[in-house]
Amino acid sequence: MMLELSKKNGLDDTDxxxxxxxxxxxxxxxxxxxxxxxAPFFISVISSHDHWLFISSTGGLTAGRVSPDTALFPYITVDRVHECASHTGSKSILRVNVKGEQRLWEPFNGEHAGRYEVSRNVYKNLLGSKICFEEINHDLQLLFRYSWATSDRFGFVRQCELQNFGGQSISVDLLDGLQNILPAGTPITAQTNASNLVDAYKWTELDEQTGLATYSLYSGISDRAEPSESLRANTVFCLGLEAHKTLLSSKQISRFRAGKELEREFHRRGIRGAY
Known part of the structure; x- marks a missing residue:
C-alpha cells in the first residue's frame, strides 16, 4: 500500500x-x-466469503470464519475488544539505531503516550473490505503501517510497511507479528467460560523449513474418560522479509525490549499462541 506523505496524513504535527x-x-x-x-470506536471489515472481522480503533480485534466457534482471535464483547490491543492481534516493536543510539518504538502502544511525538491515522476502503492503521513518529522520522484484508484462499491477510522519510541512515531490529491466536476447534462456550482450560489444551508447532505454524488442541476439550481427537489446526505463515527467528509465544517480548538475544521457538504447549 503506497500513500504519499503530506500534511494531510499527519506530517504537519497537528492534534x-x-x-x-x-x-x-x-x-x-x-x-x-x-x-x-x-474515543475508541468499533469497525467492521466485510468479506465476500465467510470471514468476519470486528476491530477497534485501538487495534484490538476479534476475527474468524463462519461462526464464533471457528474464531482465529477470541470472540469477545466490544468493551473487551477496545482493551485487548496490547495482547491480541497485531504487535510490533522496533529497536531503532540512529547514530549509535538505540531507541525503542512500539507503534500503537497507548501506554507509551508522550514518549515520542506521533500521529495515528486509520484508513478504510469504500467497499469496507480493507482497513489500514498508520503511526507516524515525527521524532524518529519513521512511518509504520499495517492493514487487514481477507482472502478466500489464505484467510486473513495482514500487510505491513515501514518507511524512513528522514534524511539519515538508520538500522532497525523488528519484532512483528500476531498474539493470542486460537487453536482450531475452540467452541465459543469454552472461549468465554473456560479460557484457562483452553490454554491448557493448546499445542503450537512450527515447520522450520516452510515457516508455517500450526495452532491446534492436543485433544478435544472434554471432561469424559474417553478418547477425543482434535484433527484440525489454524495456520499462520509470512512472506516478505525473511524471519531471522520465529517465536510461537509472547514470552520473549520483554527480552526483545531489553535488547537481549532471542531463542527460536519450534514447539509450545499449554500457553497462548503467537507468531
Missing part, C-alpha cells in the same frame, strides 16, 4: 481530528487523521 476521501494505489479510501484523539 486536529479530520477526515477525507483519498486514493491509494488507485483504490478509494476514507481516512481519519489523529484517530487516537477520539
Amino acid at each position: 486536529e481530528v479530520t477526515g477525507e476521501f483519498l486514493s491509494i494505489d488507485g483504490e478509494r479510501f476514507y481516512a481519519i487523521h489523529n484517530v487516537d484523539k477520539m
